[in-house]
Amino acid sequence: xxxxxxxxxxxxxxxxxxxxxFKSARRFGIEYLxxxxxxxxxxxxxxxxxxxxxxxxxxxWIQIEDLPIFAExxxxxxxxxxxxGTSFTETSNHxxxxxxxxxxxxxxxxxxxxxKDKLFLNPDEYNKTxxxxxxxxxxxxxxxxxxxxKYIWFVGDDKQEYHESFGGYGxxxxxxxxxxxxDIGHTDNLDLWLKEKDDLxxxxxxxxxxxxxxxxxxxLHAREVPMLYKLSHLYGWHPHEYKLPQSKNTEQxxxxxxxxxxxxxxxxxxxxxxxxxxxxxxxTFIFPYAGVLLERMIKQKKQNVSYFIEKTIKHNRDVLNLxxxxxxxxxxxxxxxxxxxxxxxxxxxxxIKAEATxxxxxxxxxxxxxxxxxxxxxTEAIKGFITxxxxxxxKSSDSEVQFLINxxxxxxxxxxxxxxxxxxxxx
Numbered sequence: 031x032x033x034x035x036x037x038x039x040x041x042x043x044x045x046x047x048x049x050x051x052f053k054s055a056r057r058f059g060i061e062y063l064x065x066x067x068x069x070x071x072x073x074x075x076x077x078x079x080x081x082x083x084x085x086x087x088x089x090x091w092i093q094i095e096d097l098p099i100f101a102e103x104x105x106x107x108x109x110x111x112x113x114x115g116t117s118f119t120e121t122s123n124h125x126x127x128x129x130x131x132x133x134x135x136x137x138x139x140x141x142x143x144x145x146k147d148k149l150f151l152n153p154d155e156y157n158k159t160x161x162x163x164x165x166x167x168x169x170x171x172x173x174x175x176x177x178x179x180k181y182i183w184f185v186g187d188d189k190q191e192y193h194e195s196f197g198g199y200g201x202x203x204x205x206x207x208x209x210x211x212x213d214i215g216h217t218d219n220l221d222l223w224l225k226e227k228d229d230l231x232x233x234x235x236x237x238x239x240x241x242x243x244x245x246x247x248x249x250l251h252a253r254e255v256p257m258l259y260k261l262s263h264l265y266g267w268h269p270h271e272y273k274l275p276q277s278k279n280t281e282q283x284x285x286x287x288x289x290x291x292x293x294x295x296x297x298x299x300x301x302x303x304x305x306x307x308x309x310x311x312x313x314t315f316i317f318p319y320a321g322v323l324l325e326r327m328i329k330q331k332k333q334n335v336s337y338f339i340e341k342t343i344k345h346n347r348d349v350l351n352l353x354x355x356x357x358x359x360x361x362x363x364x365x366x367x368x369x370x371x372x373x374x375x376x377x378x379x380x381x382i383k384a385e386a387t388x389x390x391x392x393x394x395x396x397x398x399x400x401x402x403x404x405x406x407x408x409t410e411a412i413k414g415f416i417t418x419x420x421x422x423x424x425k426s427s428d429s430e431v432q433f434l435i436n437x438x439x440x441x442x443x444x445x446x447x448x449x450x451x452x453x454x455x456x457x
Contacts, residue, residue, distance in 0.1 A: 037088030131163030
């Protein structure tokens, strides 16, 4: 047993840093960020440097989640850190989630997976799995090995398992593991853990870009979110209160994507078709983060950004044309139906227009638009569509780019106008 205070621990860590290859809190902090997040964001460096200084001065306790990273970088055990150097437990033979995640030896990976105690399927004392640590460390070879060997997957084959976040559960693309758990209560729960962690898919996609493994993006459904598989033009399946996932991982993914080649970016600006898991209907979408991505590219003054704005303009125009066609057809349906009733004073042109656009909806927070044709006796079976459109707020000093931005937003505003003019006035 040992008893120490935060000043003793802090001074011990300060000595370890000064004797290490890092020499300073700043350099140690940069390596800490790279180990934990896979990169060192310039804005985060002063914050981590200050936190490390506060720890080494004894003003703050080292946090539990920092212990394995500090220990790994400084080449000591966690017990050595928390005992302020008074305990020297040998850890070289103690294999952990953290050590495996930092290993580059496939034999070590396989041996760990095959262990009878199933450590691979469980988080450690810091509530982190091998996958957590591997993503933080940027160990892409290990992650690819797990995926290629079908030990884990972030996108499953059963679309019925795709769902958005609800209650305490996160979004899911049917992620899972093939490693069998033991039947011993609530342990070995990696499968359930993966199903609640779609945000990690974004982190893996950023790593795939960093490693130039662009085939992995398609494999991970990189331009999709699970919610797309649950949508329908019918009101009950609209994205009523849905928000696109926003996190450090999504931000890093968009940042990485904005730096990609035109070939890779083209994939994300091509419309694609999704078949609903509920109703079997097919709807066309564009990358839900297309607007955010365009704004990032405009601010970076990325070459050929005009080409990608033009692609989104075409998509918006296609949606606008589809809406206008649907409204015109619906108006004809309504005219034909209500003319039979011979009550022209009641069923006016304004009423007919209101009926024709009754089920036109726009969700401006995420830029989704849906339309359902009127359900009238003698007309076809209920039909309609749901899709998404793009608008941006970024400005450009390049006159050509700004012209295209204005054109893109004009197409969006034209769609928005159809919705805002929608009136339902019944007698």
